Amino acid sequence: EPEVTQTPSHQVTQMGQEVILRCVPISNHLYFYWYRQILGQKVEFLVSFYNNEISEKSEIFDDQFSVERPDGSNFTLKIRSTKLEDSAMYFCASSERASGGALRETQYFGPGTRLLVL
Amino acid sequence: GNSVTQMEGPVTLSEEAFLTINCTYTATGYPSLFWYVQYPGEGLQLLLKATKADDKGSNKGFEATYRKETTSFHLEKGSVQVSDSAVYFCARLVQGAQKLVFGQGTRLTINP
Numbered sequence: 761e762p763e764v765t766q767t768p769s770h771q772v773t774q775m776g777q778e779v780i781l782r783c784v785p786i787s788n789h790l791y792f793y794w795y796r797q798i799l800g801q802k803v804e805f806l807v808s809f810y811n812n813e814i815s816e817k818s819e820i821f822d823d824q825f826s827v828e829r830p831d832g833s834n835f836t837l838k839i840r841s842t843k844l845e846d847s848a849m850y851f852c853a854s855s856e857r858a859s860g861g862a863l864r865e866t867q868y869f870g871p872g873t874r875l876l877v878l
Numbered sequence: 879g880n881s882v883t884q885m886e887g888p889v890t891l892s893e894e895a896f897l898t899i900n901c902t903y904t905a906t907g908y909p910s911l912f913w914y915v916q917y918p919g920e921g922l923q924l925l926l927k928a929t930k931a932d933d934k935g936s937n938k939g940f941e942a943t944y945r946k947e948t949t950s951f952h953l954e955k956g957s958v959q960v961s962d963s964a965v966y967f968c969a970r971l972v973q974g975a976q977k978l979v980f981g982q983g984t985r986l987t988i989n990p
Contacts, residue, residue, distance in 0.1 A: 869921050
């Protein structure tokens with residue numbers, strides 16, 4: 761069964777460093793998402809991406825964050841200058857479509873990248 | 879607003895007990911609703927979903943019915959197993975946007 765994959769599974773970085781988290785969405789999906797989960801807290805939406813541009817972003821997704829689909833398969837989240845509070849599990853997700861009541865709006869999640877900023 | 883509220887955890891049950899995890903949502907219209915499960919050390923897995931009022935989602939013995947009159951989507955299982963120990967997240971799709979809003983999660987522990 762197709763699945764979303766993410767690399768790396770764990771990343772440790774120093775405060776102020778740039779990190780790039782990578783995702784390979786399910787191949788026929790058109791909508792891509794990033795969420796994060798700070799330890800012990802709820803899962804929070806960061807950004808959605810369709811047709812090579814951001815569709816929606818949360819207030820968390822400030823100028824330090826960017827997303828890109830550099831080729832036909834990868835979807836990346838870049839944090840330019842990491843802060844301690846960026847430590848979290850980052851989940852990538854994808855769906856065939858965004859909404860509309862059909863089952864194809866279901867978002868499938870990857871296993872996550874655990875980011876630790878020291 | 880577009881919030882999702884789950885019952886406070888943690889929940890601890892014995893094997894073969896009946897499980898209910900409450901979930902209510904606020905919304906205009908009829909958003910699609912989901913339950914995701916996160917097993918220890920793993921990511922989020924879709925457990926079940928319902929896309930319209932009175933739909934019942936089911937998977938692995940779990941069920942949830944979309945109740946528009948009570949704006950609820952409670953998760954139930956008739957007889958839990960130790961392997962069901964995980965964190966369960968209720969979520970709704972925000973109509974017109976492209977995001978899921980999650981509840982705070984309910985940690986479930988099943989003892990043998």
